[in-house]
Amino acid sequence: MEQVHEGDVLVLAIETSCDETAASVVKNGREVLSNVIFTQIALHAQYGGVVPEIASRKHIEKINQVIEEALAQAGATLEDIDVVAVTYGPGLVGALLVGVSAAKAVSFAAGIPLIGVHHISGHISANYIEYRELEPPFICLVASGGHSHLVAVKDYGVYEIIGMTRDDAAGEAFDKVARAIGLGYPGGPKIDRLSKEGDPDAIPFPRAKIAENEYDFSFSGLKSAVLNYLNSCQMKGEPVCQADVAASFQKAVIDVLVEHSLHAVRRFGYDKFAIAGGVASNSSLRAAFEEACGRRNIRFYCPSPVLCTDNAAMIGAAGYYEYLKGIRSGYDLNAVPNLRL
DSSP: OOOOOTTOOEEEEEEOSSSEEEEEEEETTTEEEEEEEEEOHHHHHTTTSOOHHHHHHHHHHHHHHHHHHHHHHHTOOGGGOOEEEEEEESSOHHHHHHHHHHHHHHHHHHTOOEEEEEHHHHHHHHHHHHOTTOOSOEEEEEESSSOEEEEEEEETTEEEEEEEBSSSOHHHHHHHHHHHTTOOSSHHHHHHHHHTTSOTTSSOOOOOOOSSOTTOBOOHHHHHHHHHHHHHHHHHTOOOOHHHHHHHHHHHHHHHHHHHHHHHHHHHTOSEEEEESGGGGOHHHHHHHHHHHHHTTOEEEOOOHHHHSSOSHHHHHHHHHHHHTTOOBOTTOOOOTTOOO
16 A cells, blocks of 8 residues: 555545446545446346346445455555545436445444535546646546536536537447447447447448537437438348448547537637546547647546546545535435436
């Protein structure tokens, strides 16, 4: 374990918003002493997506083990912990309740403050772990299975949502298209891999623009266009090249994400841009942003893939900055499945 000095703040963080049971010990908001993740992907794959009831039950089974493992890996005990931070929304209500209940128990038993953390704030804060020099303000694109948000990060924990999806989140569209072309769940990584074998310009799928807000996203029309293309091929008896469909679909998503994001960076006059969330681990998306930011002299930040998908270290980072601001949660903290940023 790293040396802990007087004045250091150790955060025990818990994350159970979907199908990952995770706990982490984070020092001073930037240094990860442990990051334990129990994933349920294999369990839900047979159903083609996350089953909330199964996720909740698995969290109950694993939560204590994961917390104990996080403390052990950090070489810490509860006596060393200064604050417990937990995701309280948005997410699956049953899954969130497991984490919130565990965090309350730890807070009460150890006599330490409790802080409820917004899941999206956690994703954004993953960048602080990866890049210790990064400070607000900057623009961040949060793209995951449940969210597509374009956020102006004005200060630690101070956000302005500039754009968001009107329908499907980017990750949701990846999962649905992957299922349609027979790849199964989880769709994002599978489409990412298959796209490397396809021609991204093979099929001209649409790029949606929203008249009322140039920063908003819409992916349901693109998803429908893919389904229509597949149905049309089937009716005509034409073969479908999975790799071309995957690559063309992925390029349509990436083009829109890059265009809207960089437009926002220009409008706000910032020179820093970050990505976060599960979709941010997509290799083609990362490459596209790196190239586009490089051309415009914008500093680009992207967390390692393990920090893009759901994890507790990011919640620890976000919780630390809330702690410094004097924010505390009471024991009436509850799960809020549709929590707004």
